[in-house]
Amino acid sequence: MDQSDVAGDLADILLTEEQLGSRLDEMAAQIDADYAGKDLLLVGVLKGAVMVMADLSRRLHHPVSMDWMAVSSYGSGTKSSGVVRILKDLDTDLSGRNVLIAEDIIDSGLTLSWLVQNLRSRGPESVEIATMLRKPDAAKVEVDVKYVGFDIPNEFVVGYGLDYAEKYRNLPFIGTLAPHVYA
Numbered sequence: 001m002d003q004s005d006v007a008g009d010l011a012d013i014l015l016t017e018e019q020l021g022s023r024l025d026e027m028a029a030q031i032d033a034d035y036a037g038k039d040l041l042l043v044g045v046l047k048g049a050v051m052v053m054a055d056l057s058r059r060l061h062h063p064v065s066m067d068w069m070a071v072s073s074y075g076s077g078t079k080s081s082g083v084v085r086i087l088k089d090l091d092t093d094l095s096g097r098n099v100l101i102a103e104d105i106i107d108s109g110l111t112l113s114w115l116v117q118n119l120r121s122r123g124p125e126s127v128e129i130a131t132m133l134r135k136p137d138a139a140k141v142e143v144d145v146k147y148v149g150f151d152i153p154n155e156f157v158v159g160y161g162l163d164y165a166e167k168y169r170n171l172p173f174i175g176t177l178a179p180h181v182y183a
């Protein structure tokens with residue numbers, strides 16, 4: 001998708017494709033170092049994390065397994081309902097595994113704090129989080145996050161996996177929406 005196709009819908013570009021890519025290089029190097037010699041299972045949280053999962057995993061030299069979960073707490077709106085539903089569970093048994101959750105964003109923290117607790121109850125060796133974005137000013141619960149791409153302001157963002165009413169996920173950058181889009 002070309003930026004010009006949705007240029008009228010965007011108020012601002014917060015992070016460019018280049019900025020996302022170079023931060024992912026750093027995160028992957030750190031993850032490679034931290035998990036050297038250990039088993040690693042990447043868990044992607046559908047749908048938003050598809051870009052992070054694909055781009056981060058390809059930068060790792062470490063051999064990984066990958067699995068997916070689908071949870072939803074947002075529906076089609078811009079506020080978390082706080083009620084997390086599992087739409088698709090993992091296929092993998094987590095007993096004794098080192099799990100790294102790949103996420104696009106931690107906003108209120110409600111989704112990830114629920115998910116970490118849920119996965120920890122399945123007997124893994126460890127559960128950690130790698131997220132591309134985090135909104136420190138939006139936190140409703142504390143979530144212990146090992147790898148963060150960028151801390152961003154408390155605004156609703158789209159692109160790089162993140163949608164508004166299922167649109168804009170395939171933008172290669174992160175932007176904010178113009179007010180008329182919500183109207």
Ligand SMILES: O=P(O)(O)OC[C@H]1O[C@H](OP(=O)(O)OP(=O)(O)O)[C@H](O)[C@@H]1O
Pocket residue numbers: 045046047048049071072073074075080103104105106107108109110111112162163
């Ligand atoms: O910290 P929180 O306030 O809980 O928000 C974060 C969650 O919201 C988004 O998912 P969403 O429910 O929009 O589903 P999607 O990934 O399918 O778009 C995002 O992918 C996180 O999972």
Ligand SMILES: Nc1nc2[nH]cnc2c(=O)[nH]1
Pocket residue numbers: 074105106107108155156157158159162163164
């Ligand atoms: N698209 C989108 N989804 C979210 N889910 C939680 N926060 C956000 C956000 O800022 N944008």
